Amino acid sequence: MLYWDYAAAAPPYDEVMETMEQIMKLHYANPSSLHRAGTEAGKLISRAREVCAGVLSVRPDEIFFTSGATESNNLAIKGAALQYAGRGRHIITTNLEHPSVYESCLQLQKMGWEITFIQPDHTGTIDPLLLAAAIRRDTVLVSVMHVNNEVGTVQPLQAIGRIIKEINPRTLFHIDGVQGFGTFETSLREWGADLYSLSPHKIRGPRGVGILYVRQGITLFPLLSGGSHEGGVRAGTENVAAIVASAKALRMTNERRKDVVARILPLRNRLLQFINTVPELTVNSGDYGAPHIVHFSYPGMKGEVMARKLEELGMVVSTRSACSSKHSEPSRVLLAMGKDAATAEGGIRISFGDAHTLKDVEALEQAILKAVKDLKPAEGGRK
Numbered sequence: 001m002l003y004w005d006y007a008a009a010a011p012p013y014d015e016v017m018e019t020m021e022q023i024m025k026l027h028y029a030n031p032s033s034l035h036r037a038g039t040e041a042g043k044l045i046s047r048a049r050e051v052c053a054g055v056l057s058v059r060p061d062e063i064f065f066t067s068g069a070t071e072s073n074n075l076a077i078k079g080a081a082l083q084y085a086g087r088g089r090h091i092i093t094t095n096l097e098h099p100s101v102y103e104s105c106l107q108l109q110k111m112g113w114e115i116t117f118i119q120p121d122h123t124g125t126i127d128p129l130l131l132a133a134a135i136r137r138d139t140v141l142v143s144v145m146h147v148n149n150e151v152g153t154v155q156p157l158q159a160i161g162r163i164i165k166e167i168n169p170r171t172l173f174h175i176d177g178v179q180g181f182g183t184f185e186t187s188l189r190e191w192g193a194d195l196y197s198l199s200p201h202k203i204r205g206p207r208g209v210g211i212l213y214v215r216q217g218i219t220l221f222p223l224l225s226g227g228s229h230e231g232g233v234r235a236g237t238e239n240v241a242a243i244v245a246s247a248k249a250l251r252m253t254n255e256r257r258k259d260v261v262a263r264i265l266p267l268r269n270r271l272l273q274f275i276n277t278v279p280e281l282t283v284n285s286g287d288y289g290a291p292h293i294v295h296f297s298y299p300g301m302k303g304e305v306m307a308r309k310l311e312e313l314g315m316v317v318s319t320r321s322a323c324s325s326k327h328s329e330p331s332r333v334l335l336a337m338g339k340d341a342a343t344a345e346g347g348i349r350i351s352f353g354d355a356h357t358l359k360d361v362e363a364l365e366q367a368i369l370k371a372v373k374d375l376k377p378a379e380g381g382r383k
């Protein structure tokens with residue numbers, strides 16, 4: 001089996017697994033306990049916070065650990081909305097966002113907030129001027145993702161950040177950085193980010209832990225009530241092993257980033273070129289998108305049918321993102337890009353990792369050709 005679903009979950013580094021095991025064995029004490037074992041566990045968290053802050057070029061007290069990027073996104077959006085409701089109840093986001101952002105906004109809409117969903121162009125890119133036109137005096141937050149998890153398009157964060165601060169300096173800018181961190185440079189200051197979410201398990205770290213950067217001076221309304229962990233923003237006993245291993249994954253991924261991109265970009269380009277030669281298939285991800293994501297459709301064929309066929313042929317792929325794959329309706333992201341329903345329900349996402357080779361891509365191409373050939377005769381019975 002060849003695994004092509006790194007954007008859903010990447011295999012942890014060996015060093016991450018070793019760290020997890022070692023810390024669970026040696027440092028199981030509660031980091032809030034006052035005895036020595038507890039304070040040692042607490043020091044490990046402080047050190048991990050410093051490492052994350054170093055990688056992101058921010059202050060350690062601006063880093064918060066959560067249970068995953070889903071929670072980081074929920075906390076950033078609802079925590080800011082609830083905290084700053086006195087400033088206004090208008091939020092801007094896009095039709096491309098991950099469900100943890102999109103559904104958080106819909107939930108706030110039901111609670112009385114006004115949400116503007118910005119429509120992308122046909123490539124899946126947000127026009128900063130379109131977003132600028134939506135900013136008002138009562139806009140408390142703008143949330144835009146760095147790299148889209150389905151098609152890999154990259155948003156012009158610096159232009160968006162600059163425009164927000166020019167029009168309304170009090171409007172907060174949240175970036176869902178989950179799919180961008182391993183392949184692009186992170187420049188929180190240049191982007192003008194106030195809040196930034198990361199998911200360690202997408203960058204070969206552990207699952208069940210998330211990172212949220214909160215710029216100094218910003219307060220979030222806590223979504224969980226309990227103890228005063230994480231500066232009172234996120235109650236709950238910290239997962240020391242996962243936090244320390246996350247810091248390790250963040251640093252390793254950052255150090256390897258340029259080499260990994262140099263290796264996988266030609267592979268991605270080759271695969272894109274190949275898919276373009278198959279008449280039955282339509283490429284949805286652009287040449288300038290993220291180096292680790294290729295997205296294509298077999299219009300008229302459900303993505304799940306194609307994915308199952310590819311799995312029979314030894315290729316593990318995704319239909320869109322793992323978080324949306326249980327929905328059978330067409331992809332919201334592809335529809336927002338102006339694709340027709342047949343294309344939007346026939347999507348396949350291939351996502352690369354650092355272990356992939358040219359031989360793997362050649363094998364994938366052969367599997368795609370065979371899958372198309374095998375599924376094609378079912379013309380009359382297409383689902």
Ligand code: PMP
Nearest residue numbers: 068069070098149178179199323
């Ligand atoms: N945002 C994006 C863009 C994602 O791809 C994901 C993971 N599918 C998330 C947020 C949620 O991350 P987690 O799995 O850590 O909750």
